[in-house]
């Protein structure tokens with residue numbers, strides 16, 4: 001008998017009691033290889049002394065100082081660290097407690113920007129099918145994940161969706177990757193025109209799709225064209241880096257590899273690497289200045305914005321990633337892991353595609369590799385694989401794909417950056 005309301009009520013879960021490096025320990029005496037870092041959260045693995053010390057030191061100074069009254073050193077330093085590295089013009093950094101909160105703030109910032117500039121008709125958001133931007137009502141409204149939306153459809157805000165850039169399923173056989181990227185991006189222009197450009201506030205996309213599609217990267221030139229379209233129509237481009245950011249793809253920000261500068265970037269998981277719940281939103285100077293010189297105030301805020309202990313932990317995580325050259329390590333490990341996955345899983349005959357970037361790798365499973373036919377959703381294959389893997393002390397992150405057959409089941413492999421070939 002338990003009083004806790006688990007996310008899967010009734011599930012019988014092992015109790016996590018410790019962790020070291022890439023391993024998690026449970027009270028059942030078993031050690032689990034955390035090959036998905038939970039859900040692409042863990043960056044430095046468990047028990048990193050530098051992060052633990054940063055948390056201990058900051059927590060011993062004070063519990064909490066509300067940001068309506070005070071700023072604090074760790075949040076100022078972390079903001080500086082991120083602003084100095086982000087591919088965004090004159091960035092300003094706002095903190096929050098996780099990915100969904102970051103999405104909420106990004107949507108409201110986009111709206112506040114247009115209102116401040118005297119364009120209040122801009123209230124339409126455009127997102128992509130098979131995307132995930134969070135579980136809160138605003139974030140879920142712009143998430144193209146039919147399963148997660150279904151129970152709440154009546155209370156979601158309106159949003160328009162275009163197809164994602166998903167070459168495995170959408171690129172024509174006689175089409176170059178560049179031509180496909182252009183075709184996929186041009187869908188945004190068509191959608192903006194259909195909505196009326198004067199009504200569109202922002203386009204939100206994951207530079208590497210995480211939870212819903214399993215590490216799908218965009219075709220070459222896709223995001224450059226997206227960026228160009230957004231600029232042409234005065235639409236803000238929000239890059240959701242909650243899962244793919246903070247080093248996960250081998251560059252600190254995933255959009256660095258796309259050569260674009262979004263107006264707003266969100267991040268969370270890898271920011272604190274799981275040591276503390278923390279997220280952040282970076283807004284361009286243009287967005288910030290419009291709000292400051294307009295209403296002068298961004299009508300938004302959560303109690304735990306810029307929590308000093310969370311920021312101290314995140315700062316220690318980020319400094320460690322940089323000082324220990326972990327981005328280079330991630331880039332070295334990528335082909336090794338992809339090769340090992342091909343060797344190990346290829347013979348099953350079920351591997352549609354192994355894809356991704358850095359240590360964000362997706363394995364799409366299909367019933368027929370020639371026709372790319374997914375397994376029937378009622379088989380719940382990904383969930384069964386998660387269970388079978390766990391029975392062998394391995395954590396991988398499952399997703400059952402789309403009920404409408406537009407993608408197959410997939411497994412996400414996203415180990416901590418400190419993983420070694422031997423792991």
Ligand code: PLP
Pocket residue numbers: 039098099100101103132133134135206210211240241242243244268
């Ligand atoms: N955005 C993306 C791209 C995500 O992958 C997630 C979570 O998986 C979120 C937002 C929501 O983050 P959180 O679960 O921290 O609220």
